[in-house]
Amino acid sequence: MRSFSLVNVARLAKLDAEDVLNGAIEKFRRRFSGMEAELVARGTSVSAVTPASSSRPGRLRKPASAARSSHETPARTLVHRHRAWRHHRLGGRRHRQCGELDAGDGHRCRGAIKRKGGAIIEEEAIRQGPVEVGEAVLTTGGNLPAIHIIHAAVMGPDLKTDAEKIAATTRAVLALAAKHRITSLALPRSNGRRACPGGGVRERHAQRGRGPPEGESNRA
């Protein structure tokens, strides 16, 4: 009876009841996934959280994506390509390779993610180091529309990569996605400068008088 009433309300509001229901389900899934990602980032799990703490207002941040229209369905997980990194040393002088994550597809991409998504993304990724070439880690999406970001190390400090490294890293990304039951994934295939206007691997190498790194040619 209640369902009929709700369908009637939707009809009077000139809404498609099925679309509205699907939107509500998607919203719930999005928020719950965001909560799971935050708990994973905190080193705990849903089963370890008591109902009282999970329902306390402000205890679990509402993901930014939850406020978005249900009709927009961007990828729930964004893959970001990096060079390998080690632990961030808190305090003291930052190691060149450790202080900040350097994105293989352009430092300005990293800057954009940090600026739009918040510093927590980089902090979480660094905390999970060391990450070697061919490995990947998952963090929250911060304030980005994506719920998660998978940080994939496709190259070493020499900024060189090749098809095998990219394939190995992609497999690591897919394994991580399966582990976290991720259903939607956006994989970038950047070409350096053009992928990140104003900065990127090709541009940096061009400035140094070198060609692009091996493996950066057009290869799927």
Add this chain to the structure above:
Amino acid sequence: MLNAVVAHLKGSPTGLKRVIFVLYQDDAYKAFTDTLKRLGGVQ
């Protein structure tokens, strides 16, 4: 990259419903399309 994704999707049960390849240039798009055709992913 595409080979790895196709192998993953064909090889094991997966919860992945959607994989988006973000391609920034026409030549990257062409390379992916050609590879996908070769792999039998598109007609």
